[in-house]
Amino acid sequence: LAKTTQPISMDSYEGQEVNITCSHNNIATNDYITWYQQFPSQGPRFIIQGYKTKVTNEVASLFIPADRKSSTLSLPRVSLSDTAVYYCPGRTGANNLFFGTGTRLTVIP
Amino acid sequence: DAGVIQSPRHEVTEMGQEVTLRCKPISGHDYLFWYRQTMMRGLELLIYFNNNVPIDDSGMPEDRFSAKMPNASFSTLKIQPSEPRDSAVYFCASSKGLAGEYSYEQYFGPGTRLTVT
Numbered sequence: 001l002a003k004t005t006q007p008i009s010m011d012s013y014e015g016q017e018v019n020i021t022c023s024h025n026n027i028a029t030n031d032y033i034t035w036y037q038q039f040p041s042q043g044p045r046f047i048i049q050g051y052k053t054k055v056t057n058e059v060a061s062l063f064i065p066a067d068r069k070s071s072t073l074s075l076p077r078v079s080l081s082d083t084a085v086y087y088c089p090g091r092t093g094a095n096n097l098f099f100g101t102g103t104r105l106t107v108i109p
Numbered sequence: 110d111a112g113v114i115q116s117p118r119h120e121v122t123e124m125g126q127e128v129t130l131r132c133k134p135i136s137g138h139d140y141l142f143w144y145r146q147t148m149m150r151g152l153e154l155l156i157y158f159n160n161n162v163p164i165d166d167s168g169m170p171e172d173r174f175s176a177k178m179p180n181a182s183f184s185t186l187k188i189q190p191s192e193p194r195d196s197a198v199y200f201c202a203s204s205k206g207l208a209g210e211y212s213y214e215q216y217f218g219p220g221t222r223l224t225v226t
Contacts (some may be wrong), residue, residue: 034214039121042114043200043217044152087152096142096165097215101151 002026002098004090009104016076020103022088025069033064033071035088038102044087048073076103083107113218115201130221132201133182140207142215143176143186144200149208152200158184190226198222202220 005023012018024033032051036044037059048055048062050071052071062075074083085104089097114133122128134141142157156166161178163175169176173192178184188195198220 029202041220043202043213043220045217048215057158096154096157098154099144099152 001092002031002092004088004098006086006088006100006103008101010062011106012078012109013108014079015077018078018082018105019075019090020075020086020105022071022073023069024071024088024090026090027092028067031091033062033068034097035060035062035071035073035104036089036099038085038098042085044085044099054065062092074076077108078105080107080109113201113203113216115199115218115221117221118219119222119224121226122191123188123226124192126225128191128223128225129185130186130199130201130223132184132186132218134184134201134203135216136182138203138205138216140204140213141184142202142204144202144217146198146200146220155186180209186198187225190225193225196223196225217219 032049034049035047037047040097049060050064052064059109063072082104085102087099087102089099093099116131123222139160143155144152145155146152153190158178174188176186200217200220202215202217204213204215
């Protein structure tokens with residue numbers, strides 16, 4: 001069971017960079033690391049994934065160290081619309097995703 | 110593509126009544142998942158199907174819950190009888206494959222907010 005650990009909540013002011021770190025202590029050798037974003041009253045949506053080093057797309061950057069025991073989701077210059085819950089699901093023994101409660105990010109004006 | 114479709118979006122029912130939630134996955138996706146979300150427990154996997162066959166139902170809380178997938182484009186989650194503690198948001202998701210070595214992203218529907226009074 002490869003559950004992950006991430007902070008319950010974070011606050012940030014508009015325009016700042018936000019980094020959310022997730023612990024993947026039991027990650028399997030071949031597993032990818034994925035992050036999802038959930039806005040209020042919506043289902044989660046996939047935003048980024050990586051295996052190691054750094055990945056960047058139009059939404060975020062993902063940093064994964066060499067030991068892959070953690071990952072950091074980086075949101076540059078957040079705005080109010082980035083207020084959401086962010087998940088770094090772990091893979092369960094049933095070969096599926098365990099989401100848990102995620103990190104609730106609140107962006108303050 | 111319309112994405113994953115769920116109905117109804119909101120359901121209010123009285124304790125003891127039967128509740129049926131419906132889901133239409135994205136065409137071509139072989140996997141379908143049912144999740145439940147509450148403030149206390151977060152997003153929990155209830156059951157998932159592969160090619161219409163239930164593979165893992167270990168997350169189904171008790172016998173009052175049942176799920177079916179009669180064909181590739183339709184699934185139901187039924188609660189009978191319903192109880193107040195079943196109040197939650199229920200999500201359906203679909204994907205081309207399972208998470209793991211080749212990570213397949215899951216596409217979630219908008220959810221059904223269930224309130225049992």
